[in-house]
Amino acid sequence: QRAVLAEHRLAYVSDAPVNWCPALGTVLANEEVTSDGRSERGNYPVFKRKLTQWMMRITAFSERLIDDLELLDWPDAIKAMQRNWIGRSTGAQVDFAALTSRGAASDHTPSEATISVFTTRPDTLFGATYMVLAPEHPLVDEIAPTSWPASTNSAWTGGAADPSSAIAAYRADAASRSEIERQAEGRTKTGVFTGAMALNPTTGSAIPVFIADYVLMGYGTGAIMAVPAHDQRDFEFARTFGLPVTKVVTPPENWPNDPANWETAWGGDGPVCGSANDSISLDGLSVDDAKAAISTWLEDRRLGHPTVTTKLRDWLFSRQRYWGEPFPIVYDTDGTPIAIPESELPVLLPDIEDYSPRTFAADDQVSMPEAPLARAEEWMQVTLDMGDGPKAYRREVNTMPQWAGSCWYELRYLDPTNDDVFVDPDVERYWMGPTPDRPSGGVDLYVGGVEHAVLHLLYARFWHKVLFDLGHVSSPEPFGRLYNQGYILAHSYTDERGVYRDALTIEERDGSYFSDGDLVTRELGKMGKSLRNAVAPDDLYESYGADTLRLYEMSMGPMDASRPWATRDVVGMYRFLQRLWRSLVDEDTGNLTVVDSEPDAGTARLLARTIDGVRSDMEGLRFNTSIAKLIELNNHLTKLAAPVSRSVAESLVLMLAPLVPHVSEELWAMLGHDESLTYVPFPEADPALLVADEVEIPVQIKGKVRARIMVAVDADSAAIEALALADPAVVALLDGAAPRKVIVVPAKMVNIVL
């Protein structure tokens, strides 16, 4: 019963191949391994090892994890990365009968085996001329005969005397090559014949079954039907091994009629051809129609059915670390995992002498993971009463990955002192509940880096959906709006030997860069100690103060863009803060110069426009343009002969507070306030001041600005046209000629067409 349940449990023990990183001394999730087979953290080699580890059944949520992206206000790039990672593709599973006896030596017996394949192109079933299994596919040993069938192509055997030695040699060879080596081989197709044949259910012909590493055990069923005419990989394999290429979809007219003369496979649409037998004909149908027709045919004969496959794999959830949440799991004397009853929770980490992970040489493939908690012998052994009397159990010694905590911290933050539940349902609904304009619910704004796209952000969504299904949260998604801030980049400099030179030593001459006289090459990338281009915040605090640094970083450009650091530019924001101070404070006496009288009309209007603009820029996280508007306002104030009005000064300080909190608080106190400005609302723009009575608009002749006129904001087109045509500069340029057409955009501009 436990075994059956384990097939469906959210958390389960698996002994499938996992990612083992000897240098880190722990196993890793697929998401933590880079495409070249190294650890995301530390960039160490990672090896596939068959180990018993805890898994989370995230694949059960694949569909919803893709579909619910629609609900989210997230950057397209992140959504695309998640879709791509989950990798849903719809197609069909098709069953092929294995025929080990066909054409084989007389000591072979017919196989009962069925080879199931996943295909997105069931319409091309008639063109399947061979099959390929992943090298580690469990059926391989079952279907392979003991000797080569008569007249086996010598190119298919890998030079081996019999199928089992060919298979063994191919597997050994595949295992010895790293991901990087395989990629470096330029994807030349390799493989060997298994000696077995299979029956193409549509044509009734026997087709050879190969193993090849271009078919992955981890995707689909780990087996494919190969249609070389219409799949590029199969095409290349067929060319290498001299396999037949049968056309079943008509390519465009400029393609050679005979597939033997094709340069590539034809993967596009076209009328299906050569696809008929006694009970079905697909000929003449489009690809889509043929898919539908063959699916029905397969289902009627119980040979296949439509299905969906994803690239996403279950989440490897155990780590060999001390610092992680211990599993609430014990094993009985039979080694069966049992959940600890709630009354015994939480399981706390034991105090141990040595917390450090057991690590190995980076390339030590045969090393075995060792959990630090396994050193806590006393803690491991525990006596519990599971309802059948006290018994001895052994604790699980693996711990959860760092992601476990980040999957729900945002929920705990809502109600951090609650001792009864992790979050009160009412509290959760208040902060995170779905609303008509945000059906996903979740955190209002989550600012974070792209590096979490298919790690934290995927895991947390999965975890949240589990809690949602269990009724613990009302929101289907944890983070309603996501904003990716860019990186602060910096130039790094390498000399001829490729050694990084300290960025502080660099001099520029005639567009080239030199370090102590040596020519160096400049690159733009992240800051880092090893790149010798990091900027120490302490130095900037020392020279300019924390407010200046903060203001500079916000002013550099849009928040979501990566931007190059330029120490030289920091001074601009420092100067601004000095000018700001002097607009409100007498430098010599230190006394406030602000007056209580109302500002002049121009200043009042500029203030209103600034408040309005800064407010919307802040809402859109456009801090760079907020700052520009605040500088403009201050520049205006410094040009005034008169002292600054209190109403203007206070609004300015309040608007600056989120950007330069220290200077703002200081000025706020000097303006006579006892309480922090944190509790004062953001200024409101006077709507009456946002609309001017008159505006200056350009007058264009043939699209070029030739004059400017003042017009009332509510002036109609005719009045504006008359004003424009009466302008002396326009009269002179027209020189008596009658305009062919005059376009007037009220309160915006005039364009005269000659």
Add this chain to the structure above:
RNA sequence: GCGGGAGUGGCGGAAUUGGCAGACGCGCAGGAUUCAGGUUCCUGUGUCCGAAAGGACGUGGGGGUUCAAGUCCCCCCUCCCGCACCA
């Protein structure tokens, strides 16, 4: 190959819906203040022609739509990021 994003002065970057390209800052130039210094102040600063007035050109390249294009459409180039033998 697939997916995402970006190309605007010497530099970082502005420019809601097509409507004055270059806001704001750096740098640079000239000037001011100062015994001096600059982490001070003021003025100027897209490019080219011109003493000036003014004119021409100008948002990666090429076409197009429009009275009007950085913005819309078509083709192309370059760069960055993610995934990559996913059947």
